[in-house]
Amino acid sequence: MRRRSLVLAPLLLALVACASSPTPVVRRGGEVTATMQGDAARPAQAAGWVRSELYFGVGTEGDTTSSISETQWRAFLDKEVTPRFPDGLTVFNAYGQWLFRGKDGPERLNSKVLVILHEDTPQRTADIEAIRLAWKQATKHQSVLWSKQAAEVSF
Secondary structure, three states: OHHHHHHHHHHHHHHHHHHHOOEEEEOHHHOEEEEEOOOOOOOOOOOOEEEEEEEEEEEEOOOHHHOOOHHHHHHHHHHHHOOOOOOOOEEEEEEEEEEOOOOOOEEEEEEEEEEEEEEOOHHHHHHHHHHHHHHHHHHOOOOOEEEEEEEOOOO
């Protein structure tokens, strides 16, 4: 019996190690360069995340009366976004355009792109929707574009 335990113990350890090993990231040519892993507090949570990008118009080109100031933007982040996603976010200044139906040319907008990596849960979806709604109510804008893609994360 003791001999069987000595043989089974290494096998069990190997199985446990395989089950908790991070997912390898492979570059072209098959070379393993890094591994995907969760953070120290959530080591098994590299998968099941999404990258949400929200596109906020902050002013129509050539129309100074439509501009959202940097102070107003920061206040919105502090009030609506940071409490919902305190672990972090990224904001890019952007410029975009879209064709507004019934108008001859494209609508050109200064924009902010908010990027948040988060778990793909109903609560996080509700948080994103609350941010979009708050922006539309505060600015009277028609929409906030939301793009969502699956993501594996590594901290």
